[in-house]
Amino acid sequence: MSAFIYSATRTPFGRFNGALAAVRPDDLAAAAITSTLARVPGLDPAAIDDVVWGNANGAGEENRNVGRMAALLAGLPVSVPGTTVNRLCGSSLDAAMTASRTIESGDAEVVLTGGVESMTRAPWVLPKPAKPFPAGDVTAVSTTLGWRLVNPRMPKEWTVSLGESNEQLHERFGISRERQDEFAARSHQLAHAAWESGFYDDLVVPVDGVDLTRDEGIRPGSTPEVLAGLKPSFRTPEQGGTITAGNASPLNDGASAVLLGSEKAAATIGADPLARIAGRGVMALEPQSFGYAPVEAANRALARAGIGWDQVGAVELNEAFAVQSLACVDAWKIDPALVNQKGGAIAIGHPLGASGGRILATLAKVLRETGRRYGVAAICIGVGQGLAVVLENCDATGADR
Secondary structure: EEEEEEEEEOOEEEOOOOOOOOOOOHHHHHHHHHHHHHHHOOOHHHOOOEEEOOOOOOOOOOOHHHHHHHHHHOOOOOOOOOOEEOOHHHHHHHHHHHHHHHOOOOOOOOEEEEEEEEEEEEEEOOOOOOOOOOOOOOEEEEEEOOOOOOOOOOOOOHOHHHHHHHHHHHHOOOOOOOOOOHHHHHHHHHHHHHHHOOOOOOOOOOOOOOOOOOOOOOOOOOHHHHHHOOOOOHHHHHHHOOOOOOOOOOOOOEEEEEEEEOOOOHHOOOOOOEEEEEEEEEEEEOOHHHHHHHHHHHHHHHHHHHHHHHHHEEEEEOOOOOHHHHHHHHHHHHHHHHOOOOOOOOHOOOOOOHHOOOOOOOOHHHHHHOOOEEEEEEEEEOOEEEEEEEEEOOOOOOOOO
């Protein structure tokens, strides 16, 4: 038995403190659920066996199982259960992978997946004191991104910042600042072109009450020359710093949703499937090497799908940083033109819990648009992990590429 994608949408991705800043994450998630189910009006929501939702933070308004909360806010019957999974940046891709296994095992026929993140609304937290009424000062910690409240037993080399981790990849693989800026500029240019061509018109649905119809962070005027003028963010130029605000993904708010079902669920859903989950892969490395983890995750997913890179016609690789994206593309030895043909996270944004659903939905549509049979969606994950999924286009003519 196989699992298939039947419907997928997302909200526009907003900038940090941008247009979506006033929207709670559970409301963003509910918006994605509503828009995805609107694509399949023949489906009785009571027929959804489960909701599996991704979220990386869980420290603020999305706490207490945001998957269940979002399903209730979206008006799903109370009989539809929901759970929330946390694999940091890979949470919504992990949700889809979990759901696909559930369907393949026969435990469910229809599962709604997705993810949400409001990095703007991520709270500051205070650790509870070991004793009441501490006499000293207590520091509030931001939960927006990265390590927080670190266990002192963790080796120091594991807990460096995400940016420093990727500067280490730059040193390891010799990926120049110029290549990073060129890759970042391409992301903005392709994302802008995709919006102008109408590619995202049926994938992205505005949030009620918010005047935002497109991803807020895309800068069509970005060029390698413009990006070259930005200062490094994590190391000084004297220290060889190459990573800037221009060649790394920003902080964002947004949600995505993907409806999965078995082959026979087509009658229940009232629609034909878009793509089949053909393979899955998970990989882990040293925490500071997280940006490189998609390499083997994708190789494992391809092996489980029974195909090789020569049969892959499209790749959606979440662009956490340009340097780690280039390291992965170089390792796979693939044509860079296959990667992120409609722009990537450097331009579109990376609301952590929502990004996996975004790349999965985009990949399914790119495959259908190009007629290619197989594609790979891959994502790096903080603390040294990577995930990948192979999709097979249900409309492919049979040609491998």
